[in-house]
Amino acid sequence: MLAYIARRIVTLIPILLLISLVSFLVIQLPPGDWVTRQINTLKLSGIQVDEGEAMRLTKMYGLDKPISERYLTWMKGILFDGNFGWSFQWNQNVNTLLAARIPLTMAISIAALLLSWLISIPIGIYSATHQYSTWDYIFTFIGFIGLATPGFLVALILAWVIFATTGFSPLGLNSSQYLDAPASWGKFIDLLKHLILPLFIISLSSTGVTIRVMRANLLDELKKQYVITARAKGLSELGLLIKYPVRMAINPIISTVGWVLPGLVSGEVLVSIVLGIQTTGPLLLRATLEQDMYLASSIVMILSTLTVIGTLISDILLAALDPRIRYGGTAK
Amino acid sequence: MSVQTVPNPQEVGGPIPQNEVNALEQPEAVRDERFYYASQTELVWWRFKKHKIAMVASVILILLYLSAIFANFVAPYSTDARWEGRQQEPPTTIHFYRPGVGITGPFIYPVSRKVDPKTFQFKFIPDTSKPIPIQFFAHGESYKFLGLIESDIHLFGTGLGNEPVHLFGTDDLGRDLFSRTFFGAQVSLSIGLVGVLVSFLIGVSLGGLSGYLGGIVDEVIQRMIDFLLSIPTLPIWMALSAALPRNWSVIQTYFAITMILSVIGWAGLARVVRGKLLQLREEDYALAAQAAGASKWRIITRHLLPGFTSHLIVSITVSIPGVILGETALSFIGLGMQPPAVSWGTLLQDAQNIVAVAEQQWLMIPALFVIATVLLFNFVGDGLRDAADPYSR
Numbered sequence A: 001m002l003a004y005i006a007r008r009i010v011t012l013i014p015i016l017l018l019i020s021l022v023s024f025l026v027i028q029l030p031p032g033d034w035v036t037r038q039i040n041t042l043k044l045s046g047i048q049v050d051e052g053e054a055m056r057l058t059k060m061y062g063l064d065k066p067i068s069e070r071y072l073t074w075m076k077g078i079l080f081d082g083n084f085g086w087s088f089q090w091n092q093n094v095n096t097l098l099a100a101r102i103p104l105t106m107a108i109s110i111a112a113l114l115l116s117w118l119i120s121i122p123i124g125i126y127s128a129t130h131q132y133s134t135w136d137y138i139f140t141f142i143g144f145i146g147l148a149t150p151g152f153l154v155a156l157i158l159a160w161v162i163f164a165t166t167g168f169s170p171l172g173l174n175s176s177q178y179l180d181a182p183a184s185w186g187k188f189i190d191l192l193k194h195l196i197l198p199l200f201i202i203s204l205s206s207t208g209v210t211i212r213v214m215r216a217n218l219l220d221e222l223k224k225q226y227v228i229t230a231r232a233k234g235l236s237e238l239g240l241l242i243k244y245p246v247r248m249a250i251n252p253i254i255s256t257v258g259w260v261l262p263g264l265v266s267g268e269v270l271v272s273i274v275l276g277i278q279t280t281g282p283l284l285l286r287a288t289l290e291q292d293m294y295l296a297s298s299i300v301m302i303l304s305t306l307t308v309i310g311t312l313i314s315d316i317l318l319a320a321l322d323p324r325i326r327y328g329g330t331a332k
Numbered sequence B: 001m002s003v004q005t006v007p008n009p010q011e012v013g014g015p016i017p018q019n020e021v022n023a024l025e026q027p028e029a030v031r032d033e034r035f036y037y038a039s040q041t042e043l044v045w046w047r048f049k050k051h052k053i054a055m056v057a058s059v060i061l062i063l064l065y066l067s068a069i070f071a072n073f074v075a076p077y078s079t080d081a082r083w084e085g086r087q088q089e090p091p092t093t094i095h096f097y098r099p100g101v102g103i104t105g106p107f108i109y110p111v112s113r114k115v116d117p118k119t120f121q122f123k124f125i126p127d128t129s130k131p132i133p134i135q136f137f138a139h140g141e142s143y144k145f146l147g148l149i150e151s152d153i154h155l156f157g158t159g160l161g162n163e164p165v166h167l168f169g170t171d172d173l174g175r176d177l178f179s180r181t182f183f184g185a186q187v188s189l190s191i192g193l194v195g196v197l198v199s200f201l202i203g204v205s206l207g208g209l210s211g212y213l214g215g216i217v218d219e220v221i222q223r224m225i226d227f228l229l230s231i232p233t234l235p236i237w238m239a240l241s242a243a244l245p246r247n248w249s250v251i252q253t254y255f256a257i258t259m260i261l262s263v264i265g266w267a268g269l270a271r272v273v274r275g276k277l278l279q280l281r282e283e284d285y286a287l288a289a290q291a292a293g294a295s296k297w298r299i300i301t302r303h304l305l306p307g308f309t310s311h312l313i314v315s316i317t318v319s320i321p322g323v324i325l326g327e328t329a330l331s332f333i334g335l336g337m338q339p340p341a342v343s344w345g346t347l348l349q350d351a352q353n354i355v356a357v358a359e360q361q362w363l364m365i366p367a368l369f370v371i372a373t374v375l376l377f378n379f380v381g382d383g384l385r386d387a388a389d390p391y392s393r
Helices: A002-028 A034-044 A051-060 A067-081 A094-098 A101-129 A134-148 A151-166 A185-222 A225-232 A237-243 A245-275 A280-290 A293-321 B028-037 B040-050 B052-069 B177-213 B215-230 B233-242 B250-281 B284-291 B296-332 B344-351 B354-359 B361-388
Strands: B095-098 B102-108 B111-115 B122-126 B135-145 B149-157
Touching (some): A002 B233, A094 A280, A101 A185, A134 B361, A151 B296, A151 B361, A185 A245, A245 A280, B177 B215, B296 B361, B354 B361
Antiparallel strands (some): B111 B122
16 A cells, blocks of 8 residues: 555656646747736837836846746746746735635635535435336436536536625625624634535536536446346345445546536636636636736646545545555556 | 347447338348448447437538638628618518518518717617518629639628618628627638647648657657647737737738647547547457457557547537637637738627626627527537447447
8 A cells, every 4th residue: 555655646747747847838939928928018018118117027027947947946946945936917925926826715615525525425325226217317417417517607607697686695705794794603604604605616527527427337337247146145226236336336436526626616716707706716817818827827837736646535535445556557 | 148249239329310220121141230330430420310409400510611601692791891870780570570561581670870968878669561572592792602713692681782681780890790799600610620630730740640659759748749739829829829920811810820729738538549549549359450460550550440430429519619719718818810811700709798798698699690600510529428438329
């Protein structure tokens, strides 16, 4: 087991390096940089900017250096000082900007994952054991709807419906009266109220996926001969189901964390843009549009890194549950 | 009794629809023969036809794609035709009943816009004295049918330039949302197919190589797949599409967005292929083929590929909506297709805030098209899964 974990951690290192490289390059791709963009904006509004000033700014921000050098400086800062760089747009350290938002994005994503399991695994089991029954069709249909409905549009519609019917505005994280208030029980309850809608919407698609996967896996398992054997031996239907095929069918669900979690993080980013939740989403959108490169790169990199670590944890969990993987089934 | 070697046609042939084989009229021997000689494709088709929802869904999808191809004909107006004084008009009501006259063909009442003095909102007041009949195959703006044949016939219309019919209402600039939705379908529906085609080609070849060759090839491809699957795609998509120059043409942006979506999307397919290959490679029949001296290529294509076609087909049908949603999401937040290009995502930009949705609910209609398309693809995928699975019932 320890050897397996060690092997997985070693394979993680090149991925993390690749993530940092891609996050940095992707943001540097557009022609120009933050200074040239600012100067263009100033020129458009009729203000003359003199070339020397532009040069001075470019130099001050270190934007005149080659990309490779900027990347190395950035990485050195992160690895040795834990410093993610400077946000031009906010004139603040990226660390302080992200300190509250990154944990919030991850907390919402993980809570959405757990919520979706809680709903979908029992439904998947029921659908598979009652294939082609009325409820199977209903659940399958609901699963499809969850899978098919673009979360950001549902967010918009539901936010409007809630506002129109109850007068409660689910936008943002706190109602206006609590915005600057010190932490209190009332503020916490208000926060929870605002979190229900995004949590539900973000978990929609992963619920849909998990119902499908669970149903399909269990159907495959139920057709195997060991199930017939167990039945022939006189095991009760429920005991048999829980003890063998469900256990076999749940393993792949845990391995889907690896690709469901990135989807959830993406969904969180998008839904928070629509609902104006102060997580990483709206920040990233503005940063990419304004070419605020260190902020954008840091968000992309931290989100990706945390997702990869989440996947690693799920892999370890899977290995703990399935000895075939633990004893080197993957790489021969 | 060995269940695997000699399938009893009575059991396995269960899903064959009765009307196809017509069991009552044909002697049993003929029915058996038909079953034994049926190709895999025929068997799949028979089972797929049984799946009513999937059948209906595929028909609607085909209609949707046809209407996108012939959007020039289906849409009564072009994408940039504006009606001055008809901005923010709600969907036109189609009437079939006229007081004093009785039930007639479909007609509309011409409307005039007033501004409500209290709320400053637009109000559209119908003039019930002058009904305008809806004509089918009406003359309207001329266009090139499939880019070839000059025509001015539209599926429906009023035939009058100054009294338009706006089935889905109009936007802030007075443009017909119905027409724009169908023109938008051209981008949104095709990007799904093109994107998945690219992902499929990359995914299957790399996944197949990885799964069968193993060793260092597997290791490298695996790391690439791991990397692409483990990162949240949306932030990368956002960063990449923010990098697209704003002055690119619609076609350039279209292909750039397609590439952005599929360069990241292939990994999912590759992973399915690899995982299945690894599993099937260990099956007895694969070992038997190897022992009999079959080449790797033959084992992959003849013995292993049929074993996971169903998974492949399902993965493909399920990834098409992913690409469509990707385009919609990017265009919606303003990073994908850019106006004047019309796609479902750019149309939904108008519905971005609660105030707009509260006052002009019809702006959400393109969202219904997105949701419906994605649902339909999933229904078809599910039908295919059940049909293509050789072990299903």
